[in-house]
Amino acid sequence: MSILGKIFTWWDGATIGTHLWTARKGEHVGTDAQGNKYYRSKAKEGQRERRWVIYDGPNDASRVPVEWHGWLHGSFEDVPESFLPPPRIWEVDYTPNATGTAAAYRPQGALERGGKRAKAVGDYEAWSPDA
Template sequence: MSFGTWLYTRRHGELVGEDEFGNRYYREKGAPHGRDGGKRWVMYKGEPEASKVPPHWHRWLHKTTDEVPSKDLNLRPWQKPHLPNLTGTDLAYRPPGHVLAGNKREKATGDYEAWTPDA
C-alpha cells in the first residue's frame, strides 16, 4: 500500500471488517449507509491481488448488498472455501509433462492412433 492510500484510509476510512485472508475493508466515515453511501475499499494483506477478495466481500465492495459479511459464513455442503488465483505461483496447477513439473508424463495407454493422410 502506498503512503497516500494509508493516509487517506486513516483520515477518511471507517473499518468495517476483516476477511479470513487478513484483508481489511473500509467505508467512508460519515457517509450514509447503503448503496448511495460513500466509497468502499479494501486494504490487502500482502500483495494487492483482486482474486484475494472472497465472494461475500466482493458483493459488499461493489454495493450489491449493504449487509456487512459476518465471520460465520455458513457455507452450503456443495460450496468450497474461496481460494485466490494461484496462477504464476509455486502452488499453481501444472499438468503432467509440464516443464516446471518435471517434464515427464506417463506413456500413452494405446487408446490413441496417429492420423496419417492417404497418399
Template sequence: MSLLLRLTSALSGRRVGTDRFGNAYYESRRLHPTDRLPRRWVVYAGRPEASAVPPEWWGWLHHTTDAPLPETPLYPWQKDHRPNLTGTPQAYRPSGHDYVGGRRRPTSGDYEAWTPGQ
C-alpha cells in the same frame, strides 16, 4: 501499505471490517456524486493482489450485497478461498506441462504433426 493510503482511509473512510487474511475494508463517509453510492475499497494485509479478496467481501466491494456475507462455510462441499497461484511454484501444472517433464500419455489416434512437403 503506503502512509498516504492509511491517512486517506482514516480521514475519509469508515472501517467496515477485516477478513480472515487480515485485509481491511473501508467505505467512504460520503456518497459519490454520480452514482449516489459510497466508495468501497480494501487495504491489503500483504502484497496488493486482487485475488486475495475472498468472495464474501468481493460481493460487498462491488455493491452486490449491502453487508458482507458470513465467512463460515455454509455447505460441506465449500472449500476455503485461495488466492490466484498462477506464476508461483504452487500453480497447477498438468502431467504434460513442460515444468513437469513435458510428456503426456499417448491417446488413441494420437496427434501426428504436419510436416511441410509431405
C-alpha cells in the same frame, strides 16, 4: 517495509497515499478471516459510497472472499457478517492463487514436468514440411 518502499511500491500492501486517504476519509466496517480490512467513505451529494480493501499482505484480488466481493461492488448495503448463513460442511477453506509459484498446477506434458506428452491414439498426425 521501509518508508521509501511504501511510497514507491503498490504491489506489496497499501501505499502511503492509500493509508492517508483511509485515515482521513475511511470508516472501518469489517475484517475478514484473512485479516483484510474493509473501509467505506460517506457518499457525497449525487455520488455513490466509495468502498475499498486494505490487504493483509500482498495485493491479490483473489484473496477477497465472495461475501466481501459483493459488498465492495455494491451488491448489498450491509456488511456481510450481518446476514451470512453458517458455513456448510462441504465448504473448503480459502487457498491462495498459486499461478506463477512452485505449487501451480502443471498438467502432464508441461515443460516443467519434463515435457513428455502422452501418446495420441490416431488423432494426431505430425506436420512435415515435405508433405
